[in-house]
Structures are given as C-alpha cells and as structure tokens.
Amino acid sequence: MNTERFNKLKENFKNRNIDVKYFDSLDDVKLYLLNTVPLECKVGIGHSGTLQKMNITNLLIQRGNVVYDKELAKNKDESKAIKKEALLSDWYISGSNAVTVDGRIINVDHSGNRVAAITFGPDKVVIVVGVNKVVDTVEEGVKRVKNIAGPLNAKRAGYNPPCVELNKCVDCSSKERVCNYLSIVEGQTDCNRIKLCIVNEECGF
Numbered sequence: 001m002n003t004e005r006f007n008k009l010k011e012n013f014k015n016r017n018i019d020v021k022y023f024d025s026l027d028d029v030k031l032y033l034l035n036t037v038p039l040e041c042k043v044g045i046g047h048s049g050t051l052q053k054m055n056i057t058n059l060l061i062q063r064g065n066v067v068y069d070k071e072l073a074k075n076k077d078e079s080k081a082i083k084k085e086a087l088l089s090d091w092y093i094s095g096s097n098a099v100t101v102d103g104r105i106i107n108v109d110h111s112g113n114r115v116a117a118i119t120f121g122p123d124k125v126v127i128v129v130g131v132n133k134v135v136d137t138v139e140e141g142v143k144r145v146k147n148i149a150g151p152l153n154a155k156r157a158g159y160n161p162p163c164v165e166l167n168k169c170v171d172c173s174s175k176e177r178v179c180n181y182l183s184i185v186e187g188q189t190d191c192n193r194i195k196l197c198i199v200n201e202e203c204g205f
C-alpha cells in the first residue's frame with residue numbers, strides 16, 4: 001500500500017473519529033497488542049485467520065490474560081457461552097472482512113457475535129487488517145465480502161451454501177448461509193474505542 005493511499009485512508013478515518021495505525025508486519029502488530037492490552041483485563045477474540053496467524057490468543061493466555069476465543073471451545077454450547085463472555089470483555093481484538101479508503105469497516109457474520117462486539121460491548125476494540133482487504137468504496141467492500149470472504153469462510157467453517165461451489169455470491173437463502181449479518185462501521189463517538197491496525201501483509205480472506 002503506497003504512502004499516499006494510506007494517508008488518504010488515515011485522514012478519512014480520522015474524520016470519522018477512528019484512529020488508524022500502520023504496521024510493516026504482523027509481528028509488529030503482535031508487539032503492539034502485547035504492549036497495549038493490559039495484563040489484568042479480559043480479552044474477547046473475534047474469529048479471524050489474521051489473528052490465528054499471530055497466535056495472539058495463546059500469547060495473551062500464556063502471559064496471564066483471561067481470553068474468550070470460541071476456538072478454545074470443546075462443543076457448541078461452550079462456543080456460545082464464550083461468544084457471550086467476549087461481548088462483556090474489557091478489550092476485543094478482531095479481524096475484518098474489508099476496510100475502505102473512504103473510511104468504513106465492513107464485516108459479515110454467521111451468528112453475529114463479532115459484529116455485535118465491534119459495534120457495542122467491550123470498551124476497547126482493535127481491528128487488524130491486511131492490505132489485501134483494503135478497497136476504495138463500500139460498494140467494492142461489500143462485493144469483496146460477499147464474493148471472496150463469503151465462500152472461503154463457508155468452506156473453512158464446513159458449511160455448504162451455493163457460493164462454495166460457484167465461487168461467487170448468489171445472495172442465497174440457503175440454511176447454510178454464512179453471511180447473515182452485514183455490518184458497516186461508519187464512525188464512532190468515542191475516538192479511543194475502535195482502533196484500526198493496517199498491516200502491510202496479505203492476511204486472511
């Protein structure tokens with residue numbers, strides 16, 4: 001991502017009260033998180049290939065944080081309980097499906113826990129996004145979310161909506177539909193709540 005594009009993105013998010021930080025690598029984001037998230041707080045994790053690549057859940061647990069990550073659940077009931085606890089955590093760390101240069105954060109969810117936590121719940125939210133997910137506009141972002149993230153997320157989670165076979169979204173009404181909740185963050189009132197970390201690596205989908 002060139003400097004001019006990043007500066008434009010940062011300025012547009014600043015106008016929407018959201019601070020953006022730029023990192024050269026996921027390792028740098030990892031250090032930032034470990035230095036910024038307090039030891040004594042509870043941390044919710046939004047499921048994300050980017051966060052898994054950073055191994056952030058285990059690193060936070062090892063140093064003493066209480067972490068709510070549904071990936072630690074042994075069964076569906078436990079997963080649901082963890083998602084609820086994550087909503088009441090002090091911090092929430094998540095990936096995102098797309099961010100736009102004009103200043104929006106776009107996510108789709110199967111059960112809605114991640115978009116709920118990003119929207120309201122934890123007092124501090126950090127969203128980590130690779131440059132591969134930066135697009136110019138909301139229209140492009142939604143297209144990306146539906147046609148790239150949708151099919152790949154469905155496949156990863158073991159669901160089989162039509163996009164898995166077709167490799168594109170057909171706006172299905174399948175029982176296997178994975179994108180039940182579409183969220184667009186357009187700004188925030190508290191400039192210290194959501195922080196966006198853009199990392200100069202291809203991360204997740």
Ligand code: SF4
Nearest residue numbers: 150161163169172178
């Ligand atoms: S609406 Fe259906 S077809 Fe489209 S991305 Fe979501 S699950 Fe796939």
